Structures are given as structure tokens and as C-alpha cells.
Amino acid sequence: MKSKKQSASGKGVFISFEGPECAGKTTQIRMLQEYFTKKNIDTVVTREPGGTVIGEELRKIVKHHVGETAVVDEAEVLLFAASRAQHVRKVIIPALSSGINVICDRYSDSTMAYQGYGRGLDLSFIAMLNRFATAGCMPDLTFVLDLTAEESSERIINREETLFLEDRIESAELSFHKRVRQGFLEIARQEPERVKIISAVQPKEAIHGQIIGLLKNVIG
């Protein structure tokens, strides 16, 4: 497919979606992908942890081992970083360099919010680990779909697709998810140019409209 130039630099635009479970990230990513497709703009949609064969293997380890076999916090943060290191170098940077947009379902901000603010691991260590894993490749724009821990938990209960698949992180206690939310809000406060908070408690179309409005400032 012929690639359309995305930005003044000729590089693709890098967009990440963040926020708690069931905030509507995947829903919005699909809508945005459709928007780009209609405009004939080449886009790669990918996710973390995952996005590569190795990353998808690591995703299973991180998400679905529970009880005795669950990873400890320190291993968890390193596994996420390993997945990201592979993903950035094999998928994200090559796509952006050839002028293709990248939409990523979770990225380094999730590590800061979940493992840093949520688990209480050292924030400056995580910042350093993120820089190492990403090789400094950060999104041009990050949308944090904001939902309270209670609302997120309510949506998880009602979501049919994952009713029978235990997810270790999803099922962590409410206070953990409250800290994660505060983490995302703090990241947005620190980097207001890149990180945009959008209320997830709106109709899907309204959220999509807000996202397009913010995007137009970046890609014109």
C-alpha cells in the first residue's frame, strides 16, 4: 500500500492509549484505526505487553500465572520492560521510520502507573528502565481514558468476553487500582503536552470525537 506522509518530519505519528482495565482503550483504538483507514493513512495497531512473538509469550507469563506461580513485583516490571525493548526495536521504530503511524494499546506510562504508583516500586528506577527499554522512543500523543477504580471494576464484572479467564492484574484489590489511577493523573500533570486525560464515562462516539480533535493539533 502506498504510504501517505504523516508529519513534517516524514515519520509516522506515535499514539498510545492508557488507562485502567475496561476504560475503552481497545474500543477507541478500533475507532481510530477505522478513521485512519478511511483517510488512507497507513497505521500499525499493536499492544503491550505483546506486539512481538516474544512479547506475547511474556504477556501470558505476566497476566495469567496466579497464586504460587505468579511473578513477583520485581520480575513483573522487568518482564514488561523486556517485552517493550523487543517491541520498540522490532515493530515501533521500523514502522515510524517508514512513515507509518503506530497506535499502541498501553506503553511505558502503564509501567509507571501500575508498577510504580500501584505496586510502589521506585519511580526513578522505573523512569530509567523505561528510557532503557524504549531507547527514548516516546509517543507523540498519549490518551489516558480516565475511569475510577469502582467504575472499572463494574465494567470488568459486566464484560462477557473475559468472564472465565482470570487476569492477575485485573483482579488486584481496589486500593491498588486507585493508586494506578492517581499515577496516570500524575503523569498527565507532569507531561501535559503529550498526555491528554479524557473521561471514559462518555458515549464512545463523544470520546472518539475528542480524540480526533486533539490529534488534529498534532498531525494537522
Ligand SMILES: Nc1ncnc2c1ncn2[C@@H]1O[C@H](COP(=O)(O)OP(=O)(O)OP(=O)(O)O)[C@@H](O)[C@H]1O
Ligand atoms: N464509552 C464507553 N461507555 C461504556 N462502556 C464502554 C465504553 N467504551 C467501552 N465500553 C465497554 O467496556 C468494556 C471494555 O471495553 P474495552 O475492551 O474497549 O476496554 P479496554 O480499556 O481495552 O479494556 P482492557 O484494559 O481490559 O483491555 C466493553 O464491554 C465495552 O463495550
Ligand SMILES: [Mg+2]
Ligand atoms: Mg483492551
